[in-house]
């Protein structure tokens with residue numbers, strides 16, 4: 115399986131090179147428009163790259179005074195794809211008109227760009243230029259570091275964009291990960307890690323590992339206080355400092371979510387899980403009393419887990435959260451009175467456990483039930499618990515080797 119990512123990187127461009135890049139953008143867009151205009155000339159819109167190439171390449175090269183051949187072809191591809199999507203819309207009975215290329219950009223590939231560790235060389239209307247990457251200071255734990263500086267990823271091309279006074283390179287990377295399309299899924303390959311998100315505990319897994327919200331709450335109060343102090347000053351200096359506090363706060367919480375996401379993915383790997391399941395986050399504030407800050411953090415956490423898990427060949431999914439905190443994960447009985455704060459006690463079967471842990475098991479079970487209606491050849495499925503696996507029928511299998519280092523009873 116292939117994982118693809120796009121990493122935006124700012125370029126350090128001096129004024130001479132900027133002028134060249136502007137000219138390159140203009141020429142690229144002109145080429146794409148020329149080919150598109152040609153495609154729309156006849157009775158039918160031409161969408162074949164070969165035909166468009168045959169009909170326009172020489173004219174375009176001549177009109178542009180020998181614009182880089184690779185860039186001419188990239189512009190032609192851009193035009194052909196835009197024309198194709200117009201035709202596709204028409205076929206669906208939707209309205210669409212001839213594409214116009216106005217957003218300033220250039221599409222690069224390995225013939226027209228060379229990606230070095232800290233700079234890029236780009237073809238322009240007049241030979242090549244070199245531009246350094248401007249990278250964030252703490253690139254140790256950002257997506258930049260994850261993809262771009264990873265030897266496992268290879269760059270496949272890039273788009274140069276100009277926006278808000280900055281030259282940005284959107285670099286495309288790809289990586290091969292172990293395929294999990296083997297015909298016969300092994301039991302390990304279809305084991306699910308359920309995750310419950312909340313305020314008191316930011317995350318709890320069906321394996322019984324808890325990530326408490328204490329540190330998160332501590333830092334939220336801390337930043338609130340700092341902002342409060344600054345607000346009292348009301349000066350411009352204070353206003354600017356408040357923005358700096360906001361940036362620091364965001365940075366700290368992002369780092370925290372990176373750390374938790376790493377640990378969640380490790381938890382899934384250590385327990386041989388092939389899927390990490392979260393509840394749908396849309397209405398999480400209403401359900402859990404979470405603040406906007408929590409919701410922001412949960413969204414980051416989900417994103418980080420998603421891209422980190424993908425690299426290990428682990429899927430990430432969301433399920434409908436209805437009643438996951440009120441349902442008994444042992445017998446299925448659902449009642450609001452089953453739960454009292456952090457304590458869960460089933461009114462029907464008497465099952466007792468931490469409410470968030472019970473919920474995390476329900477999240478995993480819901481995924482299993484949803485996917486059992488499919489026809490995946492009856493591969494054994496289960497939710498991974500700290501002391502074994504429970505399958506969709508509620509049957510419990512104890513593991514061959516007890517892991518149980520996480521300390522929460524079943």
Ligand SMILES: [Zn+2]
Pocket residue numbers: 442443444445446447460461462463464465
């Ligand atoms: Zn019960």
